[in-house]
Amino acid sequence: MKNNINLKDISFKDFFFFNKLLTPVFITIIFWVAIAVIIVSGLSIILSSLTLFKYNASMGMIAFFGGIFTIIGGLVSTRIVFEIICVLFNINRNIEKLASESTDTKEAINNNTDNQ
Template sequence: MKDIFFFDSMLTPKIITFVYWLLLLGSVVSGVSTMFVGYDASFVYGLFIVVSGCIGARIWCELLIVLFKIHSNLQKIANKE
């Protein structure tokens, strides 16, 4: 608990995986509902939403993880001195 309260360890990288799966679920549900439900149901547009949503979620989450990896590597360098 001390690590969390004094920011010695990062909590957010553990949460990013959960957020990634929520984003994937959201893009799939949104794409499928666009494909088959609604007045202007378009299969191609729904497929585009699924593919672009999954790729966008992956890129966004990877960029966040890279920031935290940079932080951990900088901490390792700082602790060596």
């Protein structure tokens, strides 16, 4: 998703009345932070499972595979959620384009009828 919004172009009116969306700008940063948290969490589960092996081998195996599942499942589910968010913002952007095009078309039609 292309981040076409320049933060310098946003006025107080745009900010307080939600005329321009800021979330598409920050979505990439939030995505990478979420990925880092998932990987660190999964690795900590895997490392803690190694100490758990000393006391109970079956629980250590469950924790080890739980850590792997946390990493794989977390990465896939995070990607899906953020893709859905991006799709929603793309739909919004396309609707805004259609609305502005229809407004321009109506103005052109009104100008032509007024001139005749």
